[in-house]
Amino acid sequence: MTVTIREIAKHAGVSRGTVDRVLNDRPGVKPEVRDRILEIVNELNYVPNIAAKALAYQKKPVTLGIVMPPKEIVFFELIRSGISSASEELKDLGVRLEYRYVDNKRPEEGAAAIRELVEIGVSGIMFSVMDDELIRESINYAAQKNVPVVTFNSDVEDSKRVCFVGQDLHKSGVVAAGLMNRVLPAEAKVVILTGNLKFHAHRARVEGFKQGLKSSGGSLQVERVIEGFDRYEDTYAQLNQTLSEHADISGIYMATGDTDACLEVIKLHRKEGKIRVVCNDMLPSVEQGMRDRMIDFTIVQNPERQGYLSLRLLFDLVFAGKQPEMEHYFTETHIYIPESL
Amino acid sequence: MTVTIREIAKHAGVSRGTVDRVLNDRPGVKPEVRDRILEIVNELNYVPNIAAKALAYQKKPVTLGIVMPPKEIVFFELIRSGISSASEELKDLGVRLEYRYVDNKRPEEGAAAIRELVEIGVSGIMFSVMDDELIRESINYAAQKNVPVVTFNSDVEDSKRVCFVGQDLHKSGVVAAGLMNRVLPAEAKVVILTGNLKFHAHRARVEGFKQGLKSSGGSLQVERVIEGFDRYEDTYAQLNQTLSEHADISGIYMATGDTDACLEVIKLHRKEGKIRVVCNDMLPSVEQGMRDRMIDFTIVQNPERQGYLSLRLLFDLVFAGKQPEMEHYFTETHIYIPESL
DNA sequence: ATGAAAGCGCTAACAT
DNA sequence: ATGTTAGCGCTTTCAT
Numbered sequence: 001m002t003v004t005i006r007e008i009a010k011h012a013g014v015s016r017g018t019v020d021r022v023l024n025d026r027p028g029v030k031p032e033v034r035d036r037i038l039e040i041v042n043e044l045n046y047v048p049n050i051a052a053k054a055l056a057y058q059k060k061p062v063t064l065g066i067v068m069p070p071k072e073i074v075f076f077e078l079i080r081s082g083i084s085s086a087s088e089e090l091k092d093l094g095v096r097l098e099y100r101y102v103d104n105k106r107p108e109e110g111a112a113a114i115r116e117l118v119e120i121g122v123s124g125i126m127f128s129v130m131d132d133e134l135i136r137e138s139i140n141y142a143a144q145k146n147v148p149v150v151t152f153n154s155d156v157e158d159s160k161r162v163c164f165v166g167q168d169l170h171k172s173g174v175v176a177a178g179l180m181n182r183v184l185p186a187e188a189k190v191v192i193l194t195g196n197l198k199f200h201a202h203r204a205r206v207e208g209f210k211q212g213l214k215s216s217g218g219s220l221q222v223e224r225v226i227e228g229f230d231r232y233e234d235t236y237a238q239l240n241q242t243l244s245e246h247a248d249i250s251g252i253y254m255a256t257g258d259t260d261a262c263l264e265v266i267k268l269h270r271k272e273g274k275i276r277v278v279c280n281d282m283l284p285s286v287e288q289g290m291r292d293r294m295i296d297f298t299i300v301q302n303p304e305r306q307g308y309l310s311l312r313l314l315f316d317l318v319f320a321g322k323q324p325e326m327e328h329y330f331t332e333t334h335i336y337i338p339e340s341l
Numbered sequence: 342m343t344v345t346i347r348e349i350a351k352h353a354g355v356s357r358g359t360v361d362r363v364l365n366d367r368p369g370v371k372p373e374v375r376d377r378i379l380e381i382v383n384e385l386n387y388v389p390n391i392a393a394k395a396l397a398y399q400k401k402p403v404t405l406g407i408v409m410p411p412k413e414i415v416f417f418e419l420i421r422s423g424i425s426s427a428s429e430e431l432k433d434l435g436v437r438l439e440y441r442y443v444d445n446k447r448p449e450e451g452a453a454a455i456r457e458l459v460e461i462g463v464s465g466i467m468f469s470v471m472d473d474e475l476i477r478e479s480i481n482y483a484a485q486k487n488v489p490v491v492t493f494n495s496d497v498e499d500s501k502r503v504c505f506v507g508q509d510l511h512k513s514g515v516v517a518a519g520l521m522n523r524v525l526p527a528e529a530k531v532v533i534l535t536g537n538l539k540f541h542a543h544r545a546r547v548e549g550f551k552q553g554l555k556s557s558g559g560s561l562q563v564e565r566v567i568e569g570f571d572r573y574e575d576t577y578a579q580l581n582q583t584l585s586e587h588a589d590i591s592g593i594y595m596a597t598g599d600t601d602a603c604l605e606v607i608k609l610h611r612k613e614g615k616i617r618v619v620c621n622d623m624l625p626s627v628e629q630g631m632r633d634r635m636i637d638f639t640i641v642q643n644p645e646r647q648g649y650l651s652l653r654l655l656f657d658l659v660f661a662g663k664q665p666e667m668e669h670y671f672t673e674t675h676i677y678i679p680e681s682l
Numbered sequence: 683a684t685g686a687a688a689g690c691g692c693t694a695a696c697a698t
Numbered sequence: 699a700t701g702t703t704a705g706c707g708c709t710t711t712c713a714t
Contacts, residue, residue, distance in 0.1 A: 004707055015685045020709060028683055050433035051399070052707030054392035055690045060709090089430070092391035094690090178680030182524050182617075182637055212680060276523075296523055335676040339519030339553060345691055356701045361693060369699055393691030396706045401694090435706090 003044045011040045023048070048320060050093065057094030064314055065117035065125040067110055068152075070101035074284060076128075079153060082307025083126075090315055098122055104154075107132030114138040118147050124318045126310050127161070128153045131200075135159070148317055150324075152310040153303075154201060162317065165310040167301035168330040169201060173208020173255065174215075175333055176278045179297050180251050181218040183276050190251035191242055192225045193235065193262060205255040205280065223249060228257040235261035243269045251276045259285040263294050282336065290338040302331035344385045352381045364389070389661060391434065398435030405655055406458035406466040408451055411442035415625060417469075420494060423648025424467075431656055439463055445495075448473030455479040459488050465659045467651050468502070469494045472541075476500070489658055491665075493651040494644075495542060503658065506651040508642035509671040510542055514549020514596065515556075516674055517619045520638050521592050522559040524617050531592035532583055533566045534576065534603060546596040546621065564590060569598040576602035584610045592617045600626040604635050623677065631679040643672035 005023070009016045014033065021029050022037045029037075040046075066083065069076050087097055098117060102109035110129030115138055117125055125142060127149050129135060136159040139149045143160035155164040180190055192209060195202045206225060213220050224242050228235030235258045243249055243265060252275055254262055259279060266275055272294055279286050279298040289295035309329055316322040346364070350357045355374065362370050363378045370378075381387075407424065410417050428438055439458060443450035451470030456479055458466055466483060468490050470476060477500040480490045484501035496505040521531055533550060536543045547566060554561050565583050569576030576599045584590055584606060593616055595603055600620060607616055613635055620627050620639040630636035650670055657663040 002707095005709095006707075016708080017686075017710085018684060021684090024709085030683060033683085049396075049399075049707050051392045051395035051435065052433075052690090053709080055390075055396050055692090056707075056709040058390075058392070058690045092393075094392065175678065175680045178678045182678070216680070332675075333681055334673075335678065335681070337516065337519045337523070337676065339516045339557070340674055340676070343691095346693095347691075357692080358694085358702075359700055362700090365693085371699060374699085390691050393706090394693080396708090397691080397693045399706045 003046050008040055008046055012037050050320060054094035061094045061096040063096045063098050063122045065098045065122040067100045067102060067113045068128045069104045078303035079307040082304035083311050086308045086311035102129060104129045107134045111135045111138040114142055118142050118145050124314045125149045126314055127151050130154060131156045150310050150314050152306050163324040163327050165306050165329040169204035170208035171333050172280055172299050173205040174212035175299050176253050177209045177212025178216060179278050180220060181216050184220060184251050186219045188250045189221045189223045189248055190253060191223055191249055192253045192255055193228055193257045195230045195256040196227055202256045209253055230257060232258045232261045236265055239265045254279040259289055263289050293338055298336050300334050300336060305331045344387050349381055349387055353378050391661060395435040402435045402437040404437045404439050404463045406439045406463040408441045408443060408454045409469045410445045419644035420648040423645035424652050427649045427652035445470045448475045452476050452479040455483055459483050459486050465655045466490045467655055468492050471495060472497050491651050491655050493647050504665040504668050506647050506670040510545035511549035512674050513621055513640050514546040515553035516640050517594050518550045518553025519557060520619050521561055522557050525561060525592050527560045529591045530562045530564045530589055531594060532564055532590055533594045533596055534598045535568055536571045536597040537568055543597045550594055571598060573599045573602045577606055580606045595620040600630055604630050634679055639677050641675045641677060646672045
């Protein structure tokens with residue numbers, strides 16, 4: 001027999017209303033009664049019935065806030081589709097979603113969005129904006145107001161967010177190294193392209209790659225690590241220079257940065273098909289590069305799942321009181337080749 | 342405003358009971374009334390509320406049947422874990438699962454299981470047993486009794502199953518060819534290992550591989566296609582012979598078959614690390630082979646997702662009347678290398 | 683501080 | 699053939 005709120009009430013010799021108050025941390029219950037009820041709840045191993053809760057919430061649905069970049073940011077497209085799947089499943093379950101689209105490079109917008117969502121009374125927040133002190137403060141403010149925050153895609157470290165769902169950037173790099181090792185001959189020379197090594201997120205892949213090369217006992221040489229600062233021109237100029245100076249470069253790991261710039265330089269040097277290219281993510285430019293057979297591999301970390309899982313975790317937490325089991329949920333690392341498309 | 346059964350009743354000038362009868366195809370409604378109600382249902386775009394249904398079904402849950410191999414068949418482990426995730430989500434939603442474990446090489450067991458489940462009154466069935474005429478008949482029998490069947494992992498073609506969830510075997514082969522092409526030099530010789538070319542499932546990967554080699558304009562040569570009939574000895578003997586006769590084999594595509602036999606032969610010929618090996622699936626023997634760096638790649642088709650999706654589709658169908666959108670749901674093709682583990 | 687009762691949308695048993 | 703009603707387990711409002 002599944003144990004209901006009614007059973008608890010009977011055991012405790014109180015009404016269902018009182019039990020409900022205790023279970024939902026509502027005021028107006030004598031501490032000793034509260035304790036006794038909680039004891040019984042534990043003893044009987046009570047678990048709330050989702051369907052019943054959902055039905056009761058129909059009139060005044062629980063609201064979950066989502067803060068992320070707007071539709072124009074194509075990188076988030078698949079994450080959005082994962083969120084959609086989850087929200088489809090939750091459609092009838094007494095949940096409403098409240099979106100706030102912000103520039104994910106503008107911490108102040110993200111921080112403000114969190115506070116606003118807390119003000120309007122959301123029960124939980126999904127959040128993806130570049131890490132920053134302002135944001136940390138907002139997240140902690142939400143936490144203190146009992147509004148749990150799940151970060152996704154990019155984490156806000158040392159904040160009071162309940163968990164993070166995203167990529168294992170270091171592992172991307174390790175896997176990229178494994179691929180290079182298999183497609184290039186011994187002693188071959190490779191170049192790493194990244195954005196800005198000051199950012200942890202950019203550094204992690206590069207470090208993973210280097211470590212991967214080492215630990216696999218490979219003999220590949222990293223000729224240079226280029227910081228392109230996510231700009232076409234910088235990337236183009238530096239890579240161009242490098243390829244000019246080193247005609248024997250046979251692999252490029254595009255850890256972070258402008259794919260188009262990279263491919264243009266390869267064309268300029270007439271190295272199509274001669275230089276092996278490993279990328280990350282499946283942006284339109286990467287997909288095109290694969291179709292054109294200029295990119296050999298791209299490493300992807302299940303963005304749909306990031307979206308789906310974050311929302312699901314948040315729902316389970318606020319609706320069933322189910323605490324996330326981990327602090328970091330890393331989505332699986334997958335490898336694509338042109339034939340995978 | 343979401344439209345409820347009550348609204349429909351009001352519009353039609355009947356009671357909620359009658360509407361319920363119509364919506365659930367229960368007898369005892371005058372045809373003209375039924376038609377009128379259905380019209381209104383369409384017009385108002387009525388969608389049943391899952392939470393309410395689930396709650397009402399608490400006492401007498403809807404039962405879904407699952408026919409698949411028992412725990413000993415390790416291949417299904419991940420599929421099972423996907424089923425578990427889905428059933429976790431559906432726990433409170435008025436659904437009960439009824440398992441029948443059968444040898445998936447024994448169609449008569451599978452066919453009997455379907456009939457039995459239909460007899461005991463399940464509302465839908467998930468099914469995975471090798472294709473066979475007996476099974477086709479059972480599935481059609483179930484369909485005729487209004488019990489939808491979703492096949493997963495291996496399809497039962499030309500049957501009245503509502504849809505199939507599983508791998509795109511042909512694509513596995515194409516992707517394998519893409520990998521071989523990237524890691525082997527031009528003109529290299531490869532061997533294909535399969536089970537029994539009489540089986541469509543075994544043939545599909547082999548054909549995909551060959552076609553992949555061709556269409557990518559590669560120059561690799563398929564030296565031989567070995568049928569190992571899923572037996573260690575046959576595989577061992579034939580591969581051994583082939584490697585003895587052709588010292589220049591530099592790639593093996595393990596489309597289907599006994600991985601251990603394959604690896605043993607490679608060791609025997611001291612070709613560890615010299616012959617590139619591409620496998621399918623992530624069986625324990627494959628995983629071990631990767632850790633030992635004897636297998637370079639394995640191609641996997643999201644078995645968890647197969648389990649999850651099949652159950653979810655079945656639930657949506659019987660619970661919300663949502664017809665599957667496709668007849669074939671192919672799970673995504675993923676590539677793993679040792680560093681992915 | 684606590685109890686009682688109505689209601690969320692749907693099903694099913696019982697009436698008519 | 700159709701209407702009425704009592705739940706399903708939880709929330710919430712209104713009494714006490």
